[in-house]
Amino acid sequence: MPDRAPRPVDRQLPTEESKDLLALVRDIIEREIVPVAAEEEAAGHFPRENFSLLSESGLLGLPYDSEHGGGDQPYEVYLQVLEELGAARLTVGLGVSVHSLACHALASYGTADQQAKHLPAMLGGGLLGAYCLSEPASGSDAASLRTRAVRDGDDWVITGTKAWITHGGVADFYTVLARTGGEGAGGISAFLVPGDAEGLTAAAPEKKMGMNGSPTAQLHFDGVRIGDDRRIGDEGQGFAIALSALDSGRLGIAACAVGVAQAALDEAVEYATGRLQFGRPIADFQGLRFMLADMATRIEAGRALYLAAARLRDAGLPFSRQAAMAKLFCTDAAMQVTTDAVQVLGGYGYTADFPVERYMREAKVLQIVEGTNQIQRMVIARHLAGPETR
Template sequence: MTDRVPPVVDRLLPTDEARDLLALVEDIARREIVPQAAEEEDAGRFPRELFTLLSEAGLLGLPYPSAYGGGDQPYEIYLQVVEELAAARLTVGLGVSVHTLATYALAAHGTEEQRTAHLPAMLGGGQVGAYCLSEPTSGSDAAALRTRAVRDGDGWIVDGTKAWTTHGGIADFYTVMARTGGEGARGITAFLVPGDAEGLSAAPPERKMGLKGSPTTQVHFDGVRIPDALRIGEEGQGFAIALAALDSGRLGVAACAVGVARAALDEAVAHATVRRQFGRPIADFQGLRFLLADMATRVESGRALYLAAARLRDAGRPFVRQAAMAKLHCTDAAMQVTTDAVQVLGGYGYTADFPVERYLREAKVLQIVEGTNQIQRMVIARHLLGPETR
């Protein structure tokens, strides 16, 4: 059985422009993404040509200013685009979210000269970005990173290894956090590193249980020279920049999770209406009807939560706690919905002939990336109770 196109969501969109944008994305998903999704994921192929198409359509710079080639879209609209793409194929939806994350540092903290020089290519020039924070020995404890940048004349020499880098080895640019000072968060600075920089290399992609079309690698920096003009923000500001980027990035992951859950729900509903047991469709059985109702509620509540956080962000109000809640709830919901979808399909759900087993494998990683759900609970608790006492 081939992947199905998830039905159009009944959205309350604020403008005709937003409605036209979502209609465009739905059309691209239907024509260009869904038909090849299962085959390309099985083969572990990253759809670079598709990202070129998305760039040409203006979908890689939606939440950034049009003055630099962006789309001037609020996060409320941008995230619904991400959901739509993830419902068609998570590699695409998450790829757009990661690219947006990688672009954030320069867009929010770069100088006017830096933005003018680099953002147009990053937002609409067919480029794909990567975000380098985690390392083999520092994941959740990101402030313990060891990659170091040392001043050398009018530039910097970067040495170290980053881990779990989405788009590693294929990215055109890397937003890299490196230590320029002492230990801890205040010794970290952000840099923009070109993908073809001498001394930069990527290890073979990790062999993952899902999301196989999206390359995840270690990235090695062996004496990579970076001019000071590619330093983003002030020295020692990098960790604050990294956390701010992740706050917004978590909303992207939440939207991706809702997309995957929605696709799984649609497949489960379709199967329940055609599969017959004991002389009638299994959709007639109350136990299964209640299960599907719970799945649908998780999808809708997840969307409501990420949109509420997005509206706070768009209004310039604090949204860190709500972003953590959205990431936590939506990814846990996706894990439950995809598990239930496999159960609805029974033995068929456990086979690769149906997409729900892929959705289940993909949902798991969303509970881990851009801050595990245990970290999200820590963030939420600190906003409720203050820092832990020692």
């Protein structure tokens, strides 16, 4: 059964320009993404053509400055675009979020020369990015990463392996965190590595339970040589750059999660109002009505939470705690809502003939990426009670 375009959601958009922007996004979704989403996900097709179209339409650099090809949009608007894309096809919505994450380091910490040289192509020139922090032995404990960059004259030589890289093997550039000094967070630096760099290879994509159209792969850096002009920020500043990017990236995951949950709710309501049992729609039965009401409430609460965090970010105020809360709540809500949607559809929900089983499988990864939800709870608790005592 093909997917349906997401039902319009009442959006809190600040300008007429942003309303026109969302109308453009919905048009692209209805014409180019939704009609083939189910088929392409089942086939494991990576929709590079969708990302190319989004780039041509000015939608891959929305939260960045127009001086370098961005869209000058506040995060409040950008995240609502992500929600729409996530509802249509998570492979695309999450892919845009990852691309934005990969651009963050250069846009926020790069020199004026670096930004002028690289950002236009990254934000609006058809390129697609990936973010390389995790490793086989350092996921949540990112400060213990082992990939090393060694200075050789005016160059750096990078050696090591990165893991769980969204767009691994298909990205045009990678923002890479590597160790340039001693142990711990203070010995890490950030680099911009071209996707075709000599010595950079990708392993076969991971076989996952969901998001089959989005390649996730290990990347091997075998003496990859890049110039010092591709180091972003100061030596040893990389971990701080990574944490800054993750605060924003977590909001992207939260928005995508709300999108998936909304798509599942729409499907559940459509089915419940049309499915007759005992002579009337199953939506008439109180057990199901209450379930739908709880699903809708979780979605509205999650949307309000990520938008509140986005407005703090747009105002230049601290938002790290709220970003962790939004990521935690929205992704847990998506898992619950999609599971309930499968239950509403009963046996049909357990088949691939309806998209809710795919939504449930996709929702699970959102509780894991960009910091597991257990890590989010630790972040929130640290804001409340300070660091853990040893």
